Amino acid sequence: MAKPDSIGQFEQLVLTAILTRRDDAYGVSIHSKVEELARPKTVSLGAVYVTLDRLEDKGLVKSWLSDPTPERGGRAKRCYRLEALGERALEESAVTAKRVWDGIAEVWGKEWVKQWSKRWVTE
Amino acid sequence: MGNGMRALVGLFLPPACREEVLGDLHERNATLARFCIDAIRTVPHVIASRIRRTADPQLLLLHAIALYLCYYAATWFEARALLRETWGLARPAIPALLVLLVLLLEDAYAKPGSRSRLQLTRGPLIAFVGVFLAQSLPPKLVLFGGALGLPLTLVLRLFFSPQSTSRQGPV
Numbered sequence: 001m002a003k004p005d006s007i008g009q010f011e012q013l014v015l016t017a018i019l020t021r022r023d024d025a026y027g028v029s030i031h032s033k034v035e036e037l038a039r040p041k042t043v044s045l046g047a048v049y050v051t052l053d054r055l056e057d058k059g060l061v062k063s064w065l066s067d068p069t070p071e072r073g074g075r076a077k078r079c080y081r082l083e084a085l086g087e088r089a090l091e092e093s094a095v096t097a098k099r100v101w102d103g104i105a106e107v108w109g110k111e112w113v114k115q116w117s118k119r120w121v122t123e
Numbered sequence: 124m125g126n127g128m129r130a131l132v133g134l135f136l137p138p139a140c141r142e143e144v145l146g147d148l149h150e151r152n153a154t155l156a157r158f159c160i161d162a163i164r165t166v167p168h169v170i171a172s173r174i175r176r177t178a179d180p181q182l183l184l185l186h187a188i189a190l191y192l193c194y195y196a197a198t199w200f201e202a203r204a205l206l207r208e209t210w211g212l213a214r215p216a217i218p219a220l221l222v223l224l225v226l227l228l229e230d231a232y233a234k235p236g237s238r239s240r241l242q243l244t245r246g247p248l249i250a251f252v253g254v255f256l257a258q259s260l261p262p263k264l265v266l267f268g269g270a271l272g273l274p275l276t277l278v279l280r281l282f283f284s285p286q287s288t289s290r291q292g293p294v
Contacts, residue, residue, distance in 0.1 A: 027147040045147065045161065046168025049140075053172045065142065073129070075146030 005058060007089050012097075013037045014051045015090045018061060018080050026066070026077040027052075052080060060086030125155045132162045137173040138234045144169055170231065177230040182283050183223060189275050190219035194260065197268035202261065217259040218268060222276065225250035240281055247276040 007015070017033035018025040031048045055061045062083050065076045082090070105113045129149070133141050148165065152158040194215035198205050205211055229246035251269045258265065 027143060028150050044164055044168070045151070046165040049144070049165070050168050050172040053176055057176060068146075071150055072146035073149040075149065076142050077146055078140075078143035 005089070007060070007093055010034075010047070010051055011055060011060075012090065012093045013043075014048060014055060015060065015082065015086055015093075018082055019087075019090065023079075025080045028077075030080065055086065056080075058085075059083060060089055125158075128155060128159060132159075132166065135166050136169060137232050140169055140173060173231045174227055177233075178227055179283075182279070183227070185283075186226065186276060186279060187219060187223055189279065190222050190272050191216055193272035193275060194218050194264070194268035196271060197264045198260065201264055201267055205260075205264075214260060215268070218254040218257070218265060219272075221254050221257055221259065222247070222250040222272065225253055226276075226280075238284070243280050243284065244277055247273055247280060250276075 013034045014030060016037060017030045021029050021033055027045065027049065030052070031043065031045050034048055035043045052061065052063070056063055060083055061080050063078050063080045066079050068074045068076045129145060132148070133145050136144050144165070148158055148161055152161050195206075195212075198215050205214060208214075226246050229249065233242070251273050254269065255262070255265050260268070
């Protein structure tokens, strides 16, 4: 299988959002999940669209138009799912993030890890 | 008024992504005011992304060089003194850039699906009419440059078809 290009932090968030939304991954739902993952930072819908387009061009995700729905004014939604290359890119970025975390924890110690984890949960 | 505003926003959106973006904006925003604010923040990103997806940098560079040389040649033969003025060498670049901008937008706003040869000629024709109306150079130079540039641009577009449709996901 082809090796995926390395992905940026925002692309990681969008790929994670698509993964967690499963069959319901489309513009609005992906954006709300990305906002949840990126908190306390705010995320614009436009930035999500740009990133989705870029990920599709890289072959990491695939999209299709679903049926129209009345709550969307009778308009269809564009749904997304991860391709195998996208799953691999996400795995590799998660492994890298874990290594970074372990490296920081090794220097700053377990007490720091505990405090940071508590802060993370409450934010 | 709500439908009119939504239709207006839809006009700004490239056809390839109009359906889902309008649907998303409708779903997110209960009121017309919020819809408009969200649209103002979102639509420029969508347009920029579509331009990025449809533009071919190498082809654009080829067009830019060809167009600049055409208008430079027109200025050289008809009004050489213009080239010796301050920023004289930059003046033939203005109509060339205008044509490039129209071609970029035309590709971004093309409907998904393969385009016929006739449809591919629309962009250059609109571009050169626009350049003539903009009058960035004296009319004679614009006409002469257009007479050189239009056939060249048409040939480049027909032989190196723009990738307007190649990357959008399945409809």
